[in-house]
Amino acid sequence: xxxxxxxxxxxxxxxxxxxxxxxxxxxxxxxxxxxxxxxxxxxxxxxxxxxxxxxxxxxxxxxxxxxxxxxxxxxxxxxxxxxxxxxxxxxxxxxxxxxxxxxxxxxxxxxxxxxxxxxxxxxxxxxxxxxxxxxxxxxxxxxxxxxxxxxxxxxxxxxxxxxxxxxxxxxxxxxxxxxxxxxxxxxxxxxxxxxxxxxxxxxxxxxxxxxxxxxxxxxxxxxxxxxxxxxxxxxxxxxxxxxxxxxxxxxxxxxxxx
Numbered sequence: 001x002x003x004x005x006x007x008x009x010x011x012x013x014x015x016x017x018x019x020x021x022x023x024x025x026x027x028x029x030x031x032x033x034x035x036x037x038x039x040x041x042x043x044x045x046x047x048x049x050x051x052x053x054x055x056x057x058x059x060x061x062x063x064x065x066x067x068x069x070x071x072x073x074x075x076x077x078x079x080x081x082x083x084x085x086x087x088x089x090x091x092x093x094x095x096x097x098x099x100x101x102x103x104x105x106x107x108x109x110x111x112x113x114x115x116x117x118x119x120x121x122x123x124x125x126x127x128x129x130x131x132x133x134x135x136x137x138x139x140x141x142x143x144x145x146x147x148x149x150x151x152x153x154x155x156x157x158x159x160x161x162x163x164x165x166x167x168x169x170x171x172x173x174x175x176x177x178x179x180x181x182x183x184x185x186x187x188x189x190x191x192x193x194x195x196x197x198x199x200x201x202x203x204x205x206x207x208x209x210x211x212x213x214x215x216x217x218x219x220x221x222x223x224x225x226x227x228x229x230x231x232x233x234x235x236x237x238x239x240x241x242x243x244x245x246x247x248x249x250x251x252x253x254x255x256x257x258x
Contacts, residue, residue: 005237009034012085013234014077016068016126017095019046021195022145022223026092029227030234031059035090038081040066068095068122069114078129087137090234091130093123094145098160098197112159119163124170127185131178139182141234144171145226146189148249164189168245175243184242186233191249192220216251 013030017023019041027037031054039047039054039061047063054061062084066077081088097118100111123144134140149157150164171187178185192211212218229248232238247253 002237005239006231006235007034008090008231008235011035011089011234012038012081012087013090013092014038014040014081014088014126014130015092015094016040016066016077016122018092019043019050021197022190022193022226023092023094024050025223025227026094026230027061028054028059029224029231030090031061033231033235035234036060036062036085038077038084039063040077041095042067068093068126069117071125074122074125074129078126078133082133088130088133088140089137090141090143091126092143092145092230092234093126095122096145096147096197098157100159101156103156104158107159115159115163119160120166120170123167127170127174131181131183134183135178135181140184141238142174142183142185143230143233144185144187146171146187146245148189148191148247148252150189151247151253171245172243179242184233184238186238186241186244186246188226188229188233189245189247189249190221190226191215191247191252193223193226194220195223214252214255215249216254219250221248221250 008030013035015023015027018027018039027039031037039050041047044065051061051063064077064080066073099114100107127142144167146167147164149161150168171185174185229246
């Protein structure tokens with residue numbers, strides 16, 4: 001049955017940046033499809049609150065603190081997951097940051113490095129840490145959350161754009177190398193979503209007006225509108241899908257460059 005292929009029952013899913021926004025929505029979606037979700041973010045209190053909310057709704061979840069810019073904490077996240085459940089079937093690298101908004105020539109090295117550490121290096125490290133466990137199990141699904149900003153240039157966001165573009169190639173290389181182990185790697189590229197990261201754009205009336213003019217659906221997305229695609233890619237319904245960049249942007253990339 002095709003319907004059954006979407007079932008995630010018994011699978012263990014680790015989602016970073018899952019205390020709010022897109023990450024929380026993806027964690028909820030996977031839990032509703034039956035997965036045991038590991039809700040991860042920088043603060044234990046924040047992930048505990050989300051996990052408790054899920055459990056009160058009859059969903060299976062645990063919160064594990066992890067600052068993905070710290071390699072030791074990435075190691076701990078994967079090890080604690082293995083200690084809890086003995087397996088990792090799904091890894092969603094969702095945690096992201098954009099600490100600098102300004103011209104390239106004035107970019108502070110620390111802000112650039114933080115952007116790369118969180119948006120690019122952490123997905124690579126966490127994937128590498130999950131790889132041996134997925135290989136031993138006979139497969140798994142890794143999902144990176146990139147952005148439409150990885151496809152085109154936009155003023156004042158160079159580091160963010162660069163990190164998200166590099167994430168697309170990380171996905172393709174992992175897919176090419178790990179397919180023989182039945183580990184699928186795909187990337188979701190959201191457009192403008194109502195999250196804390198995009199608040200500066202969406203809360204500015206003039207910028208919001210200009211932005212919506214370039215989106216055929218004439219609105220920003222809700223975080224929940226990213227969850228269905230992630231659940232699909234995590235499931236057996238996407239068993240032949242790897243190395244793909246799935247754009248979910250309301251048609252934004254159809255418009256001329258901003």
